[in-house]
């Protein structure tokens with residue numbers, strides 16, 4: 590029996606397992622209830638008394654060795670599993686692609702840059718507005734067609750709350766809390782109930798500028814417009830002002846620039862006229878100053894508003910307005926160089 594145990598001890602020293610399943614087989618073979626060690630324990634009863642001590646020690650040794658060996662092999666497998674699940678820090682990284690700015694943001698930032706060089710500071714207001722800031726405070730008559738359901742999105746349960754149809758509402762938001770000098774620029778999103786097509790959308794973007802102080806004149810407006818046009822479209826750009834009407838300005842004008850696509854010679858973009866309209870402007874109506882708490886006898890001001898999509902189209906000739914809101918990365922990537 591001693592020899593048999595010695596043989597088993599040697600066998601155990603050299604135990605090997607390829608995987609957890611094989612190891613489990615070994616555990617069953619040596620250490621389970623019907624395993625070799627238990628069998629030896631059972632045989633122990635028939636060992637003559639004078640040998641009991643030696644054989645007992647050997648069987649116990651065998652049990653300890655077998656248990657240690659199997660635990661050692663098990664620990665090795667577990668370490669391996671853990672190592673496999675750890676990130677490999679030596680592996681090279683995936684390339685991280687840089688995003689690009691949206692063309693409307695590129696142009697918006699450029700417009701802000703130009704006006705901030707003239708001392709205009711950023712202002713903003715809510716897109717979900719009330720009728721007062723969008724219309725009443727901007728001198729729209731009660732029955733003005735722009736209030737019509739066809740243009741304006743109303744919040745059903747609150748007829749007084751609307752989605753702003755222009756950024757002119759920010760003029761009122763600023764004037765109600767500030768006294769001149771006021772020199773602000775407000776970019777933002779506006780909403781109109783229009784059928785979506787290549788040339789109209791139910792939301793688009795505008796930039797509004799407002800300057801109110803003592804002795805602000807139409808000449809100041811004109812100079813700012815010329816500076817803006819030449820900074821935006823190049824030093825050869827010409828401007829022209831046509832009389833127009835807005836409830837919140839008097840006098841009002843629309844500004845055209847010489848078509849920067851054909852250089853003023855006439856092309857399909859400018860419909861052969863050599864000019865393209867880019868913004869509305871005028872001297873702030875005295876009613877607007879008064880409605881917003883500014884003394885119209887002491888102060889005058891000018892305001893202007895333009896669509897960012899329109900300016901972007903002039904710069905980049907985007908043919909379909911819908912592309913601006915479709916998030917097609919192939920379209921957006923085209924503006925990588927302009928970032």
Ligand code: DAH
Pocket residue numbers: 754755756757797798835837838868869870871892893894895
């Ligand atoms: N709010 C006008 C629009 O939505 C644009 C505009 C015209 C803004 C003249 C102005 C302005 O500040 O003076 O079409």
